[in-house]
Amino acid sequence: MPKTKYDKEYNVKQYLRERFFPHIWCPGCGHGIVLGSLLRAVEELGLDPTEIVMTSGIGCSARISGYVNFHSLHTIHGRALAFATGVKLSTPKLNLIVPMGDGDALAIGGNHFIHAARRNIDITAIVMNNRIYGMTGGQFSPLTGYGQKATTAPYSTIDNEFDVVKLATAAGASFVARSTTFHATECIDLIKKAISHKGFSVVEIFSQCPTHYGRKNKKGDASNMMELYKKTTVPIGSKKLEQDPSLIERGIFVDNKEAPEYCDEYEKIIQTAMKGRA
Amino acid sequence: MGKLKLKEHLIGRNWCKGCGICVHFCPKSVLELDDEDKAVAVRPEDCIYCKLCELRCPDLAIEVKIQKEDENE
Ligand SMILES: Cc1ncc(C[n+]2csc(CCOP(=O)(O)OP(=O)(O)O)c2C)c(N)n1
Ligand code: SF4
Ligand code: SF4
Ligand code: SF4
Ligand SMILES: [Mg+2]
Numbered sequence: 001m002p003k004t005k006y007d008k009e010y011n012v013k014q015y016l017r018e019r020f021f022p023h024i025w026c027p028g029c030g031h032g033i034v035l036g037s038l039l040r041a042v043e044e045l046g047l048d049p050t051e052i053v054m055t056s057g058i059g060c061s062a063r064i065s066g067y068v069n070f071h072s073l074h075t076i077h078g079r080a081l082a083f084a085t086g087v088k089l090s091t092p093k094l095n096l097i098v099p100m101g102d103g104d105a106l107a108i109g110g111n112h113f114i115h116a117a118r119r120n121i122d123i124t125a126i127v128m129n130n131r132i133y134g135m136t137g138g139q140f141s142p143l144t145g146y147g148q149k150a151t152t153a154p155y156s157t158i159d160n161e162f163d164v165v166k167l168a169t170a171a172g173a174s175f176v177a178r179s180t181t182f183h184a185t186e187c188i189d190l191i192k193k194a195i196s197h198k199g200f201s202v203v204e205i206f207s208q209c210p211t212h213y214g215r216k217n218k219k220g221d222a223s224n225m226m227e228l229y230k231k232t233t234v235p236i237g238s239k240k241l242e243q244d245p246s247l248i249e250r251g252i253f254v255d256n257k258e259a260p261e262y263c264d265e266y267e268k269i270i271q272t273a274m275k276g277r278a
Numbered sequence: 279m280g281k282l283k284l285k286e287h288l289i290g291r292n293w294c295k296g297c298g299i300c301v302h303f304c305p306k307s308v309l310e311l312d313d314e315d316k317a318v319a320v321r322p323e324d325c326i327y328c329k330l331c332e333l334r335c336p337d338l339a340i341e342v343k344i345q346k347e348d349e350n351e
Contacts, residue, residue: 005344006329007282012338021293022337028297032336040333184333222336223302 012039015049015069023067024060028222030181030207031061034099034128037187037205039068045192052095055084057109059101060135061128061207070097078109081116084123092263095195096123102143103133106162110142117171117200121262124194124201127164130209138212149216164204165253174199174261176254180206180229183250193252199261206233284327285343287319293339300331300340 016039025031042052052070056062058077065072071094075083084096105113105127116123132150133139140150145161168176175197177190187205194201208214208225219225234240236251287309296315306324309317309331317340319325329342 005282005327025336027295028299029336033334036338222297223299
């Protein structure tokens, strides 16, 4: 993070539907920081907003699609990647960006998630991991983790959590990265690389929900939760891991430019099938 | 770019929800919440325009504007 002069100027409002602001998220909700990082990434890449399609499911996180002045589809819980797949296959030159909650992506949408990864279709999924179902009142999700509290686990959960990075990697995603809302400039950089990458890209961003996860687990206010992200994470391969293996790594875990992309493969099938017909 | 200096902190009072993130993380204690729980730059002269406040504001409510030293207001 910059400690001194940061001479980049942003104009994120050019990509906002300002009429819907102030947004609905609670004070200190990390999802707004993810939105900011995403818009700065789009601005730095100089993308044409008319060639960006954002599809989202349901959740506080999924509300992002209503705030951006791109093409947007606010669809059904867990199914945003299926809609994105349809849009992408119809017009492969479009940039598909899918913001997802941890529940949206890995509970109800877990199957869509692993299969989008397996196909390696050129879509960027941003998993906004607050370890809770924020929108519906703080039920535990597959990312809450053992021993944490939620409204549906007043005595703490007995469920283990997924590791989003390992899951996405094993399922075949060709770009996989992780950061946190504390590391907002790192988020900009990772989102830029994820969007530029051709293939299925996953960026997991730890995003605080002070209202539910934070309150239930006595993590303090939003600033405090971000301090915890700073304390409990390190760049990939950091020396600190030797002393404390419980630290969580941030950065780019997979960046495979060789893996065949799904729309390209589909185009080849079309060419083969059409041979001699024209 | 020539030498840079601070122009102003643009804080959208309608968008700011008083979460205090910008206040908490400002390395120079430039920002405070006022009695309406809105962020204000109380010590702008100490600002090093690192933009951490802008980049981490969940409400996109704060912008740190800079200009070249020789530019007029
Ligand atoms: C088919 C269906 N099942 C359940 C719901 C209720 N529901 C809405 S949002 C949500 C979970 C939201 O959690 P997450 O995806 O983590 O997003 P967050 O709100 O935490 O950002 C659920 C279960 C729904 N809208 N549709
Ligand atoms: S409930 Fe949690 S995730 Fe939803 S807006 Fe509030 S802080 Fe954000
Ligand atoms: S971070 Fe943004 S919303 Fe929070 S107090 Fe500062 S200006 Fe207001
Ligand atoms: S730019 Fe940096 S020093 Fe200036 S108010 Fe923001 S956080 Fe503080
Ligand atoms: Mg969630």
